[in-house]
Amino acid sequence: MTPASPLTAASAAPGKSRRIALAVLLLAICALPFLVTNYHTFQLTMVLVYAIALLGLNILTGYNGQISLGHGAFYAIGAYVAAILMDKWGVPYWATVPVAGLVCLAAGFLFGLPALRLEGLYLALATFALGVSMPQLLKYKHLEYWTGGVQGIVIMKPDPPFGLPINQDQWLYYFTLAIALVMFLLGWNLLRGRVGRSLIAIRDQPIAAEAMGVNNSLYKSLAFGVSAMYTGVAGALGAIAVQFVAPDSFNIFLSITFLVGIVIGGLASIPGAIYGAIFIQFVPNIADQISKAAPWAIYGVFMIGFVYLMPVGVAGAIRIAWARIRRGSGRNGQQ
């Protein structure tokens, strides 16, 4: 899978019409919670949570080419950090999110150090092992005082502040939306410039990148750390939204879900994280009505199908279609 350079799209200065379109889109996103039920608002919050996590995984796997089959583990660490801080120390929910991010930044960086020596398949193996063993680590009896063991931790849903006339679900949606916007802006800034180019260079031609003066080891372990940080922030937000953490919800299939998300959304693409998040949030809900096993069968078929038929993912397909439309109308497109 070699995604077409996504930077051309990302770094192109947004034109005036594009800015207006973005503003309208943002307005629509802000209006959504007032148009749908509370349950749907919760689902939309989860889309935002997943989008942050997928952006994190995309930084590592899509942009930097380091395959991670264990990002559910970092999501779990983020979720547990948030839950433990709220449950044991009474830290306010909004303060747990940056802490979760920092803890995961450190965890990811540390895991990234041995991962430097592993390439491709072997890294996939090591991270797969991390994903499979995470639930067991969370159940470990000497950590039970903090983690609550198999039962997990129940946390309270935060009330909207300043007496805002909205309900808890709506507030949580806006809170998550604000953080998601910040994270996406940061990610976009990080990836469109020098750092992003270095990451891509390491993915495509590690030796040439090294020769050009890119510090491969530093960038690779940093990519691991930053990627884990994004996923950890998402984990904390997810825990607050679901109001519950338990070891078995962070099994290997969560990690695989993230992989499904970036493959279908589009590797090495920032909007791809959003498309992927929409997919992994809503498709299982629809497929669940057929059978409990159906979502996974569909995931599997989609994964293999996308690798064969649409390796650029939904984001890539949209980009290609858009470029075609612009060429068709006779204008000189950027692509």
Add this chain to the structure above:
Amino acid sequence: MDAFLNQVFAGLATGGIYASVALALVMIYQATHQVNFAQGEIAMFSTYIAWTMIDAGMPYWPAFFLTIAIAFVLGVLIERVIVRPVEQAPVLSVVVVFIGLLVIFNSLAGWIYTYTIKVFPSPFPKEPLHVGDHFFSAHQLGAVGVTLVVLALLYAFFRYTPLGLAMRAAAQNPTSSRLVGIRVGWMLALGWGLAAAIGAIAGMMVAPTVYLDPNMMSGILLYAFAAALVGGIDNPGGAVLGGFMVGVLENLLGAYVIGNELKLAFALVLIVGVLVVRPSGLFGRVHVTRV
């Protein structure tokens, strides 16, 4: 001391299972330099096929061999239809395809057979065997025996038959093999078939102890990865030895040091440790790439 010996022996028995799955992984790795993440799920699915036949009233051994044959065909088909198109693709595509296979088999098993655990029969007698003062479960002994028989058969196949020779040649040097008339593509498919068949045997041997459910192989696959890496991922004999070593170590550590809850973390540490300290394993060849 008795308890210690029993732990060692129980470790050898589970080690036999890890050894078989590791062997299957190594077979595919040798031929294609791919690690089959779906190996465990294919084994699990084959075991369900065996369960269906036994449940329908078929005696154990015919069902056993029929399952091996079905698994073999399944493996060949997967290689021909699904894996072949991504043979030359980047690692990420290959991993995604394998993970896709993993979830498809897992969900198919859940869909068809539900997630409730099922009892899978053992072909060996229920009474434990006495050897001196020790009691051994007949099934554990039998499982180790079956693993060793499979290993011996494979060794003989690769060492003494023309087909085995052709398969080794195709794995080592595809281009030259093609020039001397070996159909390399089919050799790869054959390798997949054999791997699936070995996996099926491992599944049927492990199911009586861990019970049959769609997720029964996920832990075992991890240990098998660890075993293959410890032994050297391109060395079949090393993988089998690694399997027994991991089985014994896991059991002893579980019983005396870290407790049963952290056994999977042990596999994680082992995998990362081997990959970092000695990526070629104990018996693997050291690869040198020219840049």
